[in-house]
Amino acid sequence: MLMNKIPTNRFQISLLIMLVLFSPLAIDIYLPALPLISETFHVKHTYAQGTITWFLFSMGVGQLFAGPLADRYGRKIIAICGVYIYAVSAYMAWLANSIELLLTARVVQGLGACTTSVAAFATVRDVFGPEKSGRMISYLNGAICFIPALAPILGSYLTQQYGWRSNFSFMAIFAVIVGTLLLIGMKETNPSLEKQKVFKLERYISVLSNTNFLFHASLCMISMAVILAYVTSAPIVLMDQMGLNMNEFTFWFGVNAVINIMAALFAPKLMDYKGTQFALTVGITTMLIGGTLMLLLPSHQFAWAFMLPIFMSSVGFALVLGTAAGKALAPFGDKAGTAAALVGLFQMSGAGIVVSAVQRLHLDAQYxxxxxxxxxxxxxxxxxxxRGKMWHQRYN
Structure with a gap:
């Protein structure tokens, strides 16, 4: 088995964790600064929120290219290139003197971040195989969830002490450090670097024609859309509408992140004990309960009433994403990079499109x-x- 041939020591696992941190760091660290960005460029809040949605859209589309490149040239080289693109674009954002230049920098940054995500999850599939990859993805999601807990605290401090641009200088420095570590210590795990043409339509079609993949990738998309809707709306609801200060906002955001961490670490145990179908059922049901509470509680008046449904959705998100991502990748050992890229496309660009479509209904954030x-x-x-039962009997 490949798992026995590729060393999975603590340093290699640490590199995987660092790779998956790039995209949440690029979103969460500067959330407390969104109102200041609007103020700086004299634009509406929706333009500042666009720095998140455009980043996610770019990250999703970019994975269409990053996946096949990772299959052709290897996970390591793609990861390193992406990290340095991320660093340069963060520096561009630090220099931006208009909202248009900031949005442009964020689009480029999304292209860099997408390669780190593809490289990490394709490596997981290479090393841990179809059965254990979902569990490992859940643990990586647990690591990812530390960023929403810690990044807004750091971002709040940087913003208050040095201005909102310092968040982007921190991202650039982090990327340079991680890129150097990857260059020195990352092991290549691709079992067979392909010699055929990189971008072939058949590669995507063979993955997209798999109904197992489509269903579970769609679950990743819908669950991510919930989180994206929350992340883009929370600063406006909590800080502008309810009057919370930056530190109070950071507190609520951090509590939610801690709950997400606990749920993500619990998800693999639930999958082991009760199976993937049960884990998904619990996750989906929890998310539906959260939606019901959002409608029933006075979520437009009190921070706790707004955040309690969010806590529920975060538990549901952790259970759904960890399980569904692993199931979507399971059939594609020979195309793990392409499959991971398409999961990312669903999860990032697809979620962005879903959120944008729902926002066009011009409902209150809570609705x-x-x-x-x-x-x-x-x-x-x-x-x-x-068919659903068959999918979840296959690798249990």
């Missing part, structure tokens, strides 16, 4: 988030169909 949670409801029917 928008609740609607995003309810979109996952039809998955229960598929999950308990004959």
């Amino acid at each position: 928008t988030i609740a609607l995003q949670m309810f979109l996952i409801a039809p998955a229960i029917v598929v999950l308990f169909s004959h």
